[in-house]
Amino acid sequence: MPLIRPFGINEFWIIVFAAQWTIALSAIAFAGGGIGGLLIALLRVSDAKWPRLVATGFIRVFQGTPLLMQLFLVFFGMNIMGFAINPWLAATVAFTLHASAFLGEIWRGCIEAVPPGQREAATALGLRYYNRMRYIILPQASKIAVAPTVGFLVQLIKGTSLAAIIGFTELTRQGQIINNATFSPFLVFGTVAAVYFVLCWPLSVLARRMEIRFSRATTR
Amino acid sequence: MTEVNANASAAATRGTSDAASPWVVRMEGVNKWYGEFHALKNIELSVKRGERIVICGPSGSGKSTLIRCINQLETIKNGRIVVDGHDLTAGGRNVDIVRQETGMVFQQFNLFPHMTVLENCTLAPMKVRGVSKAEAEKTARKFLERVRIPEQAEKYPAQLSGGQQQRVAIARALCMNPKIMLFDEPTSALDPEMVKEVLDTMIDLAKEGMTMLCVTHEMGFARQVADRVIFMDRGEILEMGTPDEFFGNPKNERLKIFLGQIS
Numbered sequence: 001m002p003l004i005r006p007f008g009i010n011e012f013w014i015i016v017f018a019a020q021w022t023i024a025l026s027a028i029a030f031a032g033g034g035i036g037g038l039l040i041a042l043l044r045v046s047d048a049k050w051p052r053l054v055a056t057g058f059i060r061v062f063q064g065t066p067l068l069m070q071l072f073l074v075f076f077g078m079n080i081m082g083f084a085i086n087p088w089l090a091a092t093v094a095f096t097l098h099a100s101a102f103l104g105e106i107w108r109g110c111i112e113a114v115p116p117g118q119r120e121a122a123t124a125l126g127l128r129y130y131n132r133m134r135y136i137i138l139p140q141a142s143k144i145a146v147a148p149t150v151g152f153l154v155q156l157i158k159g160t161s162l163a164a165i166i167g168f169t170e171l172t173r174q175g176q177i178i179n180n181a182t183f184s185p186f187l188v189f190g191t192v193a194a195v196y197f198v199l200c201w202p203l204s205v206l207a208r209r210m211e212i213r214f215s216r217a218t219t220r
Numbered sequence: 221m222t223e224v225n226a227n228a229s230a231a232a233t234r235g236t237s238d239a240a241s242p243w244v245v246r247m248e249g250v251n252k253w254y255g256e257f258h259a260l261k262n263i264e265l266s267v268k269r270g271e272r273i274v275i276c277g278p279s280g281s282g283k284s285t286l287i288r289c290i291n292q293l294e295t296i297k298n299g300r301i302v303v304d305g306h307d308l309t310a311g312g313r314n315v316d317i318v319r320q321e322t323g324m325v326f327q328q329f330n331l332f333p334h335m336t337v338l339e340n341c342t343l344a345p346m347k348v349r350g351v352s353k354a355e356a357e358k359t360a361r362k363f364l365e366r367v368r369i370p371e372q373a374e375k376y377p378a379q380l381s382g383g384q385q386q387r388v389a390i391a392r393a394l395c396m397n398p399k400i401m402l403f404d405e406p407t408s409a410l411d412p413e414m415v416k417e418v419l420d421t422m423i424d425l426a427k428e429g430m431t432m433l434c435v436t437h438e439m440g441f442a443r444q445v446a447d448r449v450i451f452m453d454r455g456e457i458l459e460m461g462t463p464d465e466f467f468g469n470p471k472n473e474r475l476k477i478f479l480g481q482i483s
Contacts, residue, residue: 115328115330117326117328117330118330118332120293120326120330121324121326121330121331121332121389122332122344123291123293123319124291124293124319124322124323124324124393124402125319125343125344125348125392125393125396126316126319126320126344126348126396127343127344127347127348128316128348131347131348135332135343135347136332139334140332140333140334143334
């Protein structure tokens with residue numbers, strides 16, 4: 001058996017199927033980040049000082065450090081705290097925290113973009129915080145949020161490639177493995193990049209369309 | 221005996237004892253600052269049940285701030301505000317109760333754009349008062365009829381003219397069955413041809429005996445419906461009187477200048 005095998009159709013399909021792990025990691029991080037992000041956004045617009053400070057601190061830490069360091073810190077940090085080394089768990093936790101911070105900041109902006117008169121009118125009608133948020137503020141903020149949220153999802157999918165470094169076998173890691181066996185880096189990573197593109201490009205188009213639709217809706 | 225007790229306990233839960241007083245709004249020594257800016261200076265104002273008050277004055281004089289303090293959209297630095305026996309400055313549930321009993325109409329309408337006219341009108345009664353959907357819709361249609369736009373119930377605010385939107389805003393406030401209506405320059409954002417339809421709605425409301433505090437530049441409206449007209453400038457109430465006194469024989473110099481400018 002030769003040490004180096006050629007890059008053939010089998011190798012191609014192995015890379016393509018590895019995309020499922022990229023999609024799975026992105027989906028978990030996006031879902032977890034959605035919940036965490038909503039919490040962060042709500043804390044960030046709170047009237048009380050401490051929740052606001054905590055949320056701001058959380059966002060600043062994740063905005064001000066490289067994603068790779070966040071991944072390392074969670075990966076090695078969990079090990080120090082006595083958890084067995086587990087790339088899956090570390091990657092999902094790190095990306096969920098990362099997505100929570102960024103979605104939290106994006107959605108804070110969307111909540112604040114709802115005209116203040118809306119909150120005042122709801123308050124004047126006697127609606128309290130929960131009902132104001134649920135029926136008045138968040139429905140309007142979510143319309144504004146759709147396009148930038150999809151935009152962030154694209155960033156997140158591309159960002160999951162860093163999980164390869166802690167040994168999480170997703171698209172990029174699978175590419176590295178295949179490359180070690182075939183030594184055709186251009187073909188291998190060209191294929192990997194093409195798969196990312198196929199995942200991300202439709203989302204980018206969708207985000208741009210929604211942005212256009214939204215700006216049309218608001219200028220009317 | 222039981223009735224007395226019931227009244228006493230009702231007063232106790234309200235936190236004050238003057239629920240039966242004729243004054244529905246009392247402001248005593250109210251002061252408010254925005255940073256260094258003294259927005260309200262020692263405001264003393266008492267409003268009787270059923271009274272119609274018009275507040276006028278140059279922009280930045282504190283008139284909007286004053287009525288926004290009544291439902292605590294603005295908080296005050298010191299002084300006391302009691303609305304229908306509920307002391308706002310005492311805190312607790314009083315603020316919520318007062319907001320439920322006070323309707324407000326804004327310059328920019330502030331209808332909820334993602335809801336139909338009917339939904340705008342039924343949300344607060346359902347969520348705040350716990351009224352059933354059917355009953356809330358019945359009430360909403362009644363008030364939409366009163367402001368003469370029952371046929372617009374299923375439309376969205378963006379599909380209506382400014383005057384229609386403001387009438388929906390009035391109906392929406394009335395659906396909560398408020399004891400007091402606050403109007404914050406309700407016609408200032410309207411095209412001239414739509415001012416009348418909104419004023420007519422307000423005049424109807426005044427005729428029905430609603431307690432109203434209106435910040436407005438519509439002096440015709442003030443003459444026609446106001447029991448008292450108030451002039452504010454630089455955060456102070458400078459003159460207060462019946463429309464006849466106020467317009468016929470103004471005493472304050474700044475009021476004379478103001479009346480000269482707007483007439």
